[in-house]
Amino acid sequence: MKLLVTGGCGFIGTNFIRLMLAKHPDWSITNLDKLTYAGNRLNLLDLEENENRYDFVQGDICDRDLIMDLLDGNKVDAVINFAAESHVDRSINDPSPFVVTNVQGAQNLLECARQRKIDRFVHISTDEVYGTLGDEGKFEETTPLAPNSPYSASKAGADMMARAYFETYGFPVLVTRCSNNYGPYQFPEKLIPLMYMNALADKPLPVYGDGLNVRDWIYVDDHCLGVELTLLKGREGQAYNFGGDAEETNINVVKTLLSVVGKPESLITYVKDRPGHDKRYAMDFTLAADELGFAPTVNFEEGLKKTIEWYKTNATWLEQVQSGEYRNFMDTWYEERS
Numbered sequence: 001m002k003l004l005v006t007g008g009c010g011f012i013g014t015n016f017i018r019l020m021l022a023k024h025p026d027w028s029i030t031n032l033d034k035l036t037y038a039g040n041r042l043n044l045l046d047l048e049e050n051e052n053r054y055d056f057v058q059g060d061i062c063d064r065d066l067i068m069d070l071l072d073g074n075k076v077d078a079v080i081n082f083a084a085e086s087h088v089d090r091s092i093n094d095p096s097p098f099v100v101t102n103v104q105g106a107q108n109l110l111e112c113a114r115q116r117k118i119d120r121f122v123h124i125s126t127d128e129v130y131g132t133l134g135d136e137g138k139f140e141e142t143t144p145l146a147p148n149s150p151y152s153a154s155k156a157g158a159d160m161m162a163r164a165y166f167e168t169y170g171f172p173v174l175v176t177r178c179s180n181n182y183g184p185y186q187f188p189e190k191l192i193p194l195m196y197m198n199a200l201a202d203k204p205l206p207v208y209g210d211g212l213n214v215r216d217w218i219y220v221d222d223h224c225l226g227v228e229l230t231l232l233k234g235r236e237g238q239a240y241n242f243g244g245d246a247e248e249t250n251i252n253v254v255k256t257l258l259s260v261v262g263k264p265e266s267l268i269t270y271v272k273d274r275p276g277h278d279k280r281y282a283m284d285f286t287l288a289a290d291e292l293g294f295a296p297t298v299n300f301e302e303g304l305k306k307t308i309e310w311y312k313t314n315a316t317w318l319e320q321v322q323s324g325e326y327r328n329f330m331d332t333w334y335e336e337r338s
């Protein structure tokens with residue numbers, strides 16, 4: 001199978017490409033990535049140099065001519081769209097790029113793939129499109145979309161466009177909605193790598209609000225397996241939930257991380273809450289279990305240890321992605337909140 005993967009130089013895309021090329025000797029992948037602050041070409045440089053089933057194209061999912069060209073001549077069997085602006089805090093600061101990439105870019109990809117009659121299109125969405133839960137219950141695929149942040153609103157916009165492409169044109173699009181991922185290559189603006197990086201430097205660990213917001217955590221490889229199952233077995237037009245069955249409060253995640261790293265809890269600093277902060281996410285993934293055979297394989301403690309081990313042995317990666325624009329954004333963000 002020949003895949004066009006977008007956003008493959010980001011966190012989940014990198015893990016997906018590595019896993020799929022290792023698992024499927026007959027698959028080849030073209031990775032289209034704009035290389036925003038969150039995309040790192042070096043993540044997959046070894047494949048670029050040594051693997052003839054992989055190639056990299058720098059470009060934007062909003063670029064119609066480029067996408068039409070990449071999809072021309074039966075070169076691609078399926079498109080997997082990971083490309084996105086993905087950080088909630090940045091979307092609060094400036095929603096515009098989120099609408100451009102996450103909505104317009106996704107629509108552009110769908111349209112090009114429809115015109116090129118691509119057999120299968122998997123759009124990667126998120127549990128955040130459902131909004132927030134109280135203390136009880138879980139998100140199901142039938143839960144109405146009620147996004148609360150500019151990020152999740154833009155992701156919900158793309159989900160609706162995917163639905164419209166299936167209903168209107170019969171285009172074979174499938175959607176995955178997954179909970180919070182963690183693992184190797186995650187950019188250190190998200191909770192787990194950010195806390196690890198600060199703990200290592202004995203800097204304060206900024207916990208938003210009372211720290212009692214709940215997220216469901218899934219090890220990134222389990223999400224990638226869910227995407228693979230959706231590609232191979234999913235029903236066209238269907239959205240599938242994926243989760244790790246690991247609900248944790250943020251403060252528990254941070255305390256567990258500190259104990260793994262061997263740093264004191266006195267580093268924890270409560271800061272002003274994120275505006276519109278969703279209280280709780282939890283996933284009912286019965287549909288993916290029943291129809292696709294999905295089950296998460298890595299429990300949270302084990303996954304967190306593996307993740308920290310990876311960051312320890314890849315200290316240069318962390319240094320490399322921490323520079324420039326990213327540092328400036330985070331410094332201003334935390335100044336405003338403390």
Ligand code: NAD
Nearest residue numbers: 007009010011012034035036038039060061083084086181
């Ligand atoms: P990421 O921010 O680490 O990576 C995004 C990648 O997309 C980067 O490589 C970036 O350069 C690229 N990109 C951004 N704009 C682009 C554009 N216009 N054209 C081409 N490439 C572009 O994100 P991630 O955490 O790997 O998330 C991947 C996908 O999974 C996103 O769609 C996100 O919404 C979704 N998702 C993420 C999580 C999570 O916990 N990280 C959970 C559920 C769903």
Ligand code: TYD
Nearest residue numbers: 088180189190191194206207208213215250
């Ligand atoms: P994040 O990793 O940004 O993912 P998302 O907002 O998509 O769930 O945040 C995870 C949780 O951690 C969320 O409830 C916000 C909280 N959080 C903090 O308390 N401090 C931080 O510095 C960050 C980045 C997140």
